[in-house]
Amino acid sequence: xxxxxxxxxxxxxxxxxxxxxxxxxxxxxxxxxxxxxxxxxxxxxxxxxxxxxxxxxxxxxxxxxxxxxxxxxxxxxxxxxxxxxxxxxxxxxxxxxxxxxxxxxxxxxxxxxxxxxxxxxxxxxxxxxxxxxxxxxxxxxxxxxxxxxxxxxxxxxxxxxxxxxxxxxxxxxxxxxxxxxxxxxxxxxxxxxxxxxxxxxxxxxxxxxxxx
Amino acid sequence: xxxxxxxxxxxxxxxxxxxxxxxxxxxxxxxxxxxxxxxxxxxxxxxxxxxxxxxxxxxxxxxxxxxxxxxxxxxxxxxxxxxxxxxxxxxxxxxxxxxxxxxxxxxxxxxxxxxxxxxxxxxxxxxxxxxxxxxxxxxxxxxxxxxxxxxxxxxxxxxxxxxxxxxxxxxxxxxxxxxxxxxxxxxxxxxxxxxxxxxxxxxxxxxxxxxxxxxxxxxxxxxxxxxxxxxxxxxxxxxxxxxxxxxxxxxxxxxxxxxxxxxxxxxxxxxxxxxxxxxxxxxxxxxx
Numbered sequence: 001x002x003x004x005x006x007x008x009x010x011x012x013x014x015x016x017x018x019x020x021x022x023x024x025x026x027x028x029x030x031x032x033x034x035x036x037x038x039x040x041x042x043x044x045x046x047x048x049x050x051x052x053x054x055x056x057x058x059x060x061x062x063x064x065x066x067x068x069x070x071x072x073x074x075x076x077x078x079x080x081x082x083x084x085x086x087x088x089x090x091x092x093x094x095x096x097x098x099x100x101x102x103x104x105x106x107x108x109x110x111x112x113x114x115x116x117x118x119x120x121x122x123x124x125x126x127x128x129x130x131x132x133x134x135x136x137x138x139x140x141x142x143x144x145x146x147x148x149x150x151x152x153x154x155x156x157x158x159x160x161x162x163x164x165x166x167x168x169x170x171x172x173x174x175x176x177x178x179x180x181x182x183x184x185x186x187x188x189x190x191x192x193x194x195x196x197x198x199x200x201x202x203x204x205x206x207x208x209x210x211x212x
Numbered sequence: 213x214x215x216x217x218x219x220x221x222x223x224x225x226x227x228x229x230x231x232x233x234x235x236x237x238x239x240x241x242x243x244x245x246x247x248x249x250x251x252x253x254x255x256x257x258x259x260x261x262x263x264x265x266x267x268x269x270x271x272x273x274x275x276x277x278x279x280x281x282x283x284x285x286x287x288x289x290x291x292x293x294x295x296x297x298x299x300x301x302x303x304x305x306x307x308x309x310x311x312x313x314x315x316x317x318x319x320x321x322x323x324x325x326x327x328x329x330x331x332x333x334x335x336x337x338x339x340x341x342x343x344x345x346x347x348x349x350x351x352x353x354x355x356x357x358x359x360x361x362x363x364x365x366x367x368x369x370x371x372x373x374x375x376x377x378x379x380x381x382x383x384x385x386x387x388x389x390x391x392x393x394x395x396x397x398x399x400x401x402x403x404x405x406x407x408x409x410x411x412x413x414x415x416x417x418x419x420x421x422x423x424x425x426x427x428x429x430x431x432x433x434x435x436x437x438x439x440x441x442x443x444x445x446x447x448x449x450x451x452x453x454x455x456x457x458x459x460x461x462x463x464x465x466x467x468x469x470x471x472x473x474x475x476x477x478x479x480x481x482x483x484x485x486x487x488x489x490x491x492x493x494x495x496x497x498x499x500x
Contacts, residue, residue: 050378051465071466076380086371088389140379 007062009078009148009179014048014057016041021057024198031170031180033190036200042183043082045200046150049181050080061148079146083156085137092136093121097144110139113169115162131158138166148179155186167193227252238495270338278335285344286315299363302474306460313452314355318348321445328437346417346438347445350402354446355453358398362457363473365390373468383462384455391454398450402443409439 007028013021019041026032034042048055051066051074059066059078066074089095097103111118114135125133138154154170155163167189174180174193182193190197230252237245269277301307322344331339366373369390376386384391409415410432414422417438421431463469 052374052378052467054463054465054467054469067465070382071464072377072380072382072385075378075466079380080378082375082378084371086369086375088372088376144380 007177007179008060009049009181010060011049012058012060014045014059015055016044016048019200022198026179026181026196028179029174029177030195031174031182031193033194033197034181034183034200035185035187035190035197040200042200043152046080046152046181046183049148049150050075050078052080076144077146078148078150079141080150080152081138081141081154082152083134083137083154084152085134085140087125087133087137090124091122092125092133092140095140096121103143107139107143110142110169113172114139114165131162134158135162135166138169142169142173146178149173149181151180151182151184153184154182155189156184163189241495266337266341269341273333273336273338275335278337278340281337281341282319282344285341285348286319299367299473301363301460302472306472310359310453310457310460311352311355313456314351314449315348317355317445317449317452318344318351320448321347321351321441325438325441343438347442350405350442351445351449354398354402355449357401358394358450358453359457361394361397362387362390362454362461365394366461366468367470367473370468370470377466377468381466383466384458386466386468387458387462391458394457395450395454398453399447402446402450406439406443409435415439 008025009027010025012023014023015021022045024032034045036042044053044055047053048057049059051059051071061074061077066078087095096107107121108118111121116132116135116139120128120132120136125136128136134157141149149170151170155166158166170180170182170193180193182190184190230248234245234248237243237248269281301310322340325343325347326334326339329339329343334340366387373386373390376388377383405415410418415435415438418428418431418435421434422428461469461472
């Protein structure tokens with residue numbers, strides 16, 4: 001087991017059917033790209049790391065196995081950020097954590113980085129453009145500073161300018177020392193962001209692909 | 213005291229309205245005719261059988277008889293509460309667990325009723341059975357509605373629930389809006405019964421007692437006592453059924469566990485309607 005506080009996400013023999021058990025690790029400030037055709041298990045791998053599905057295998061963060069903490073505490077640290085974010089309130093505001101020390105500053109910076117005006121927080125979500133909702137969801141996933149970010153096609157369906165803003169924000173998160181995993185098929189984006197790649201092929205991929 | 217005995221022809225006239233409703237269902241393709249027919253037939257058989265049984269059981273005063281009746285009613289109640297939902301729990305254990313909250317609440321309120329009414333032999337079936345039937349019945353109905361609403365919403369609003377879980381919500385926080393709506397829905401019939409009591413809805417027991425020749429004010433006092441206990445038991449049953457359902461639909465890692473529900477069956481609505489050939493023929497008959 002790695003030492004505590006080492007800033008490492010370690011995946012140990014995680015079994016996503018029909019793939020062989022996957023083992024790899026990603027260090028602080030690094031980005032692992034997960035590639036593979038549709039249906040190869042990219043989303044399921046990210047969900048399994050976030051402990052949203054029941055899957056055999058272990059995941060460690062800073063040397064601590066996830067079962068050492070509760071499921072919801074784990075997901076505060078290890079954030080699955082899907083482009084298919086579903087809102088549960090009329091406006092975005094209630095979905096964000098309440099005003100704390102510096103919370104509104106952080107939110108303002110994040111919204112500005114994503115070219116969103118502050119007032120979109122309080123406009124009815126169903127009157128916003130899809131791209132606005134998607135960027136708000138992206139902001140929501142980042143706002144409470146998770147240690148690990150698991151992005152599932154973060155810029156899916158966005159036009160190139162907005163996709164570039166998302167990419168910039170992800171780059172900033174990597175530089176700020178987060179552990180980042182991105183699933184998708186944007187090879188150019190991966191070339192710019194990722195330090196390592198994990199290829200999930202539909203037939204039989206290489207055993208225990210290693211990154212970092 | 214005098215009451216009017218009912219004849220078979222009275223019953224048949226009363227049934228005409230139900231039959232008319234069945235015809236309406238066929239005509240408008242509302243697909244509830246079969247469900248209604250089965251439910252009515254079941255109700256008649258149940259009440260007749262129970263009345264024959266009760267004639268015997270009410271003559272007894274032993275506690276053993278009460279316990280027997282209690283366990284039979286309990287089993288039926290739990291089965292009813294847990295089987296009604298269309299997207300239901302996959303195993304018997306889950307069904308019994310989700311349905312038992314209502315029975316517990318109903319039983320508790322019934323014991324309170326017995327303590328207040330203070331019949332000579334409090335545990336005699338004569339008092340226990342009708343009280344449990346009235347109080348427990350409403351509690352079971354409330355709980356069945358809540359379980360139904362939650363199992364449906366869990367599948368339909370999976371994206372919303374899992375988004376909240378992914379953001380680090382506990383299982384009960386992730387189900388917050390689902391739970392709120394389901395409990396509200398489960399309590400709706402209770403609020404309708406309470407707010408309309410005596411205005412255009414004369415409660416069954418009050419009507420029965422007045423028809424049987426008891427002073428309306430005395431009958432109303434009994435009804436109020438029972439209504440209070442029914443309200444308490446139903447509200448408790450709805451809340452408990454809600455939390456138990458969420459607990460059963462999630463696991464100790466705060467994961468949504470839709471695998472604990474049976475798969476969605478599309479044929480169910482069809483199964484409850486008349487066979488296609490029969491409803492076609494009936495519809496063409498009605499159009500003529």
